[in-house]
Amino acid sequence: MGVSKSTASKVLSSLERKGIVKRERRGRAYTIELTDKGLEMLKAIEKAGMELEEKMFSRMARKEKSEFLSLLKKAINGLEGNR
Numbered sequence: 001m002g003v004s005k006s007t008a009s010k011v012l013s014s015l016e017r018k019g020i021v022k023r024e025r026r027g028r029a030y031t032i033e034l035t036d037k038g039l040e041m042l043k044a045i046e047k048a049g050m051e052l053e054e055k056m057f058s059r060m061a062r063k064e065k066s067e068f069l070s071l072l073k074k075a076i077n078g079l080e081g082n083r
Contacts, residue, residue: 015021020038023030057065
C-alpha cells in the first residue's frame, strides 16, 4: 500500500473505533473485514461515485468518453513512469 506498518495500523485502529472494520488475530496475522456499517458506507460511496461519473460524462458521446479515459490512463501511466 506504500505506507509503513505503523501507519496502516493507526488507520485500521481509527476505522475500528468508528465501527467501520473489525480486526481478528489469526496466529501472527490479522484478518480485516468490513462491518455492516462499513458495508453501508461502501455502498453509499459507490452510489455517489456512479452519480458523479454519470454527471461528469453526461455531455460526452460514448466515443468521446472512451477517448478521454484512454488519454487519462496514458497520462497516469506517464506520471507513474509506465509505458
